[in-house]
Amino acid sequence: MIIQVEKKGGDFCGVQEAINAVPYGEKAEIHVGEGTFREKLFCEKKDIVIIGAGIDRTVIDFDDYANEIMEDGSKRGTFRSFTAFFGGERVCVRDMTIRNSAGDGRVVGQAVAVYADADFCFFENVRMVGCQDTLFCAPLPVAERQAKGFLGPRVFTERRLTKQYFKNCEISGDVDFIFGGADAVFDDCVIVCNDREHRGAASGERQHGVGVNAGGTAGAGVGTSAGGRLDKDQIDVTERLVNGYITAACGLKDNLGFVFRNCKISGAKGCEPGSVFLGRPWREEARTVFLNCEMDETIAPERFSGWGGITREEPDTFYGEFGTIMADRSVSETEFTEQADVVKHVDLSGKNPWVKDIDEEMAAELSARANEVVKIVAR
Template sequence: MQYIPASLLEITVSLDGSGDYTSIQSAIDAIPPDREYPTTIYIQAGIYNEKLHIEKPYVRLIGNSDQPTVITYNDYARKTFPDGSLYHTFYSYTVFVGSDDFSVEHVTFINTAGAGEQVGQALAVYVDSDRAVFRHCRFIGQQDTLFTGPLPPQPIDRGTFGGPREGAPRRKQRQYYKHCYIEGNVDFIFGSATAVFEQCEIFARKRALLSQVSVNPEATEQSSIHGWLTAASTPEDVKYGYVFIDCQLTSDAPAHSFYLGRPWRNYAKVAFVRCDIGEHIHPEGWHNWNKTEAESSVIYKEYGNQGAGASREQRVSWSSLLDRTEVEEYTVARILAGEDSWLPEAGS
């Protein structure tokens, strides 16, 4: 067996200069390309103002479990490059993860760009990775906080998506989030991956709504909606999209002002299993994004939920309740197995 020096297996980053590097990106850049074994980067507590790009395989980031380890940046979709072109959504990330077998613990990811028409989408994390694991992490933003790749086949409103994975082959990707906190308002968990969120808190934050001044009754009714938790674009041939297991759905927004999700693309798949759902969730539960054709293809499921927003009495007819036999298929092991029988390592 090849001997691997500890210095190649573990790296420490500290803002005060006491570690191997003072920035996270410099530590990542120091990892040899195409490495076939894990490299652990220990990140000491502090606020790291960095826009990270990670494409080295088997990277493991570990933050400080006692004091916050924060990675923050403020790019946004309406920002322009020197040539005047827009960043659009997929250049706005604080952290981009484009390598497989990535894992991270005890790190907070923030996009501080804010909200509003002059900002638009602003990703905290863009995860285009298979077998990615996040534990005890925090994702904080407003619109489009967490993107779980891959990209859909093509954009709806322009010729290209832009961003680091424009034109890349689409792969079936699996991601696991446990004991995480995810905050945002508009479509703030979105994308095409199969992803399990287990024992996470999904916090829907209220937002200023300019349309509240409208005198149009229909517009006024719509103005009461602050956002949507999910916007899945699950491929048609993939069985599972987003599955939330034993999660808490919390908010500072008014009652009935959020939907559980809406389909970014047809065939979107989302399930909430044994979750505590707050009163901020609209009684109808799900929105069709004004695409009636999507109603016949989406798979929106619920099972064993509780809380003020869990009642299914007024749920839309095109969502459904899992029965006891079906819910046995909604386990971490079965959802994430894939063709290689992957199961995230046991951990709190």
């Protein structure tokens, strides 16, 4: 089954209409033409492929956000804020941008662009744009820390491990903007942390009238959880300036977790050196590794932060990196690639003590496990 979506002249003029036309059990391919489609997508099919006209030519955009007050007086919450939800058994998305344009999380709270929840999720040449919580790689943790914190499509369902593969994708955000409990592999991706101190309202963002406290945080995000740990919608700036956390994993210790390979990791222009963390654990057994990636000077010397404090101990996690190359922004990309004397490995001597030392053998084992995920997902 092949469906064409176009602003004019296609089988449908809206992406959601096309998705709705596909029977659950029928394999389908939806081609989406050029333009910006202001839609909130919900896709739950057995086997579906959605292909845009190009990463810069097809844009899915919406602006729901966590602090929005619903008709019943409750807040929308993180997991109902998505621009695009992908569930079901198998989904493949290619050649488009998916954006949540709600704006700065300090005002609007979390605002998810992509909620990836299919058993097998494959994203290739997809740009995902947001601020706080851009990409959610399901499943949710087993238990919530805040009452009604998981309101959304999967709040009452049994948690199941999903397998996800991201190839040549571009992902931007700031606070915990790649998060969740999936086994997820990121190959050859560009990951950029926003400059929260100087960026203001980024192009395409809509700023909403949510009350902000004198300290600069949204009214909903004050205080700590019952266990004394910071709630997920907060960022700890008491120790020093923090622009953001790239990941916030919650997978179990026997899972693969998040694996980034040959990716380019950086802060946006203007980010202070040492102000971006590679991640912090959303739950105690979180796993995230970076293998043979290129990073710049905005990445903090501690590399990963604890949850609720930079130096907080997280002994049950599995965090680490291997073969990280320091990007030299004074030379062109071609020169960086071709000139061996420009390439230097990052000094990891300042990393937090609970961050793992990953040697070549362990890196190979982790990469082999990642290859198994890729083999299953990108068939």
